[in-house]
Amino acid sequence: MTFFQSQGIKGTRAEIAEACRPYGYHPLALRLLAGVIVRDQRLPRDIKAAQRHPVLQDLKGKAQHHILQVAYEALAPKPRDLLSRLAAFRSPTTYATLAALELFEKEEQLEHALDELRERGLLFFDAEAGRYDLHPVVRQYSYDRLADKAGVHTQLRDYFSAVPMLEKDKIQTLEDLTPVIELYHHTVRAGRFDEARELFRDRLHDALYYRFGAYQLIIELMRVLFPEGEDKPPRLKNESDQAWTLTVLANSYNLSGQPRRTVPLFEMTNDIYENKMKNKQCLAISLGNNAIQQVAIGALASAEQNLRRSFDLCREIGDEFQDAIGHQESIPLRCFFGEIENAVGHFKKSIRYWEQEKDTHHISICEAYNALRALLMGDHAAALTAAQKARELAEDQKFERDFVQSEWLLGAALTGVAVASPQKQDKLLAEAEIHLTEALTRCRRINLVELEPNILLAWAQWQRAKGIAQRKEAKRLAEEALSIADRCEYRLKQAEIHNFLAKEAIEAGDRRAAQKHAEIAYERAWCDGPPHCYKPALEQAEKMLKELGVSVPKMGVKNKNRG
DSSP, X not given: OHHHHHTTOBOOHHHHHHHHGGGTTOHHHHHHHHHHHHTOSSSTTBGGGGGGOOOTGGGTTSHXXXXXXXXXXXXXXXXXXXXXXXXXXXXXEEHHHHHHTTOSSSHHHHHHHHHHHHHTTSOEEETTTTEEEOOHHHHHHHHHTOXXXXXXXXXXXXXXXXXXOXXXXXXXXXXXXXXXXXXXXXXXXXXXXHHHHHHIIIIIHHIIIIISOOHHHHHHHHHTTOTTOTTSOOSOSOHHHHHHHHHHHHHHHHHTTOHHHHHHHHHHHHHIIIIISOOHHHHHHHHHHHHHHHHHTTOHHHXXXXXXXXXXXXXXXXXXXXXXXXXXXXXXXXXHTTOHHHHHHHHHHXXXXXXXXXXXXXXXXXXXXXXXXXXXXXXXXXXXXXXXXXXXXXXXXXXXXXXXXXXXXXXXHHHHHHHTOGGGHHHHHHHHHHHHHHHHHHHHHTTOGXXXXXXXXXXXXXXXXXXXXXXXXXXXXXXXXXXXXXXXXOHHHHHHHHHHHHHHHHXXXXXXXXXXXXXXXXXXXXXXXXXXXXHHHHHHHHHHHHHTTOOOOOOOSSOOOOO
C-alpha cells in the first residue's frame, strides 16, 4: 500500500491488495506493475490499470525469471510433474495429501522429490503447520506447464470430496474452511460449475459472508463462475442459480468498496427475475438490493423508485419479511431526504416485525439505522442508546459487518455526547477511542471498504473533540476518508467529509479552502436534486457558504452521480 502510494498510484487498500496478490508481493513484479500503471494511457496512476497489465510475462529475460526457468527445466520428469501438480492446489497442502495421490511408486521417492524442490528454492515447507506451499510466481509458472489440467483437477476434486469436513457449528476460523475451499477450487477447474456453486452455497457462503466478512475471498471464488466475463451471466444451467450468484458477487463488490461494479450485476439479476423467471418475490428482493447500492453512489431518485416498486410487489404477494426489509432500508434513505418523522415511521414498522419474529440479526441492523438517524439529527444520547443495542445484538450473532458498523456508530455517538458533556469529556472520549479503534482494526482486517470512510471521519471528529492541538490530525484523517470516498464514488460520504473540512478551514481562517470544500459538499449533496438530495448535508453546506458571503452554486434539475 505504502509503496504504491509513494508512486502516486490511486486505489483503496482492497484494490491494491487484489492487484498485488497474484505476484505474492514479489518485489520485482511489483516494481514492474507500478511502472506500467504509472505510464498507462487510459488510467495513468490508477490501480485499476493493473487488470490490463499482467507482468508475470514481463519477468522473462530478467534474472529472477531466468533462474526460475533454469531450475524448472533442470528437474527430472517426476519432480517436475510433482511441482506442476502442487501448483494446481489453491492452498498449502500436507504430505498426507500428496502421498494419497500416489504420484510415486514409493514414499521414499516422493520424499526425495520434495526435498529436491525445497533445495532448489521452488517449494516452501512450514514445519509448524506441516504444509507445503509455492510462491505465487512459481505457482503460476508451474501451473502453466501442467499437462491435462482438467484431469488433474478432477482427481483432486475426487480426493477432497472424500475428506471429512467440519460441521458448520464447529468452524472457528477461516482456516477451518480450507478443505471446502480447495474442493470448490478443483470442482470449478474440473468444469463442474453447477456443482461448485451448490457447494459454495451450502458450505461456504454464510461463514465467509456473515461470520468472517471475507468479501475479497468471495469475489475471487465467485468470479471463476464467469468465464465469459462479468457482463454475461455465470456459466450455470439454472436461471435461479445465475441470479443468486450475481447477487452474491454484487454484494461482495459493494462491501469491498466497488459499488459501480455492483449496480450492473443487480440489473442483470432484476432482468432474470422479471423477464425470464417471472418471480415477483425474488424481484422485490433484488430491487431492494439495487436500491441500497444506488444510495451509496447518490442515485437517490432511482433508489426511491426501486424501493417503492419493491414495496408494491411485497404487498401484492403478501411478503411480510421483505416488506419489513423495505421499511428497514427506507430508514437511512428518508433521513438523507431530511424526512425524519417518515424515517421514524419506517423504523417502528420494521422493528415491530423483527421483534415479533425474534429476529435479533435484523433488530441489530434496525437499531444501527436508528442510531444513524439520531446522529443526523444531532441527538447523540439517543444515538448512543441505539448503537449500544445494535452492538450487543451484533456480538451475539457474530456477523462481522454488523459488529464493525455498531462499533463505529457507538464511537461516533460517544464522541458527540462527550462534546456536550465537558465534565465527563475525557472519560467519554477514552471510551469512544476503544470502540473506534476496534471498528477500524476489524474493518481493515477484512477490507470492509464500505465502512472505512465513515470510521475515519468519526476518528477525525474524535480528534477535533480533543482540542486545537489535534486539528492537524483531524484534517489528515478526514482527507484519508475523502480519498476513499472519492475512489469509491460514495457521494453522500463525500458531502459529509467536505462539510467537515470546510468547517475546519473556516475555524483555521482559510476562507478560500472553506469555500472550495463547501461548494463541493453542496454539489455532492445535491445528487438528483430536491427532494432526492442529501438534505442535511446540503443545508449545512449552504449555511457555511452564506457565512462566507458566497452565493450558493446553481445546480441543474438533475445532476450526474459521478465522483
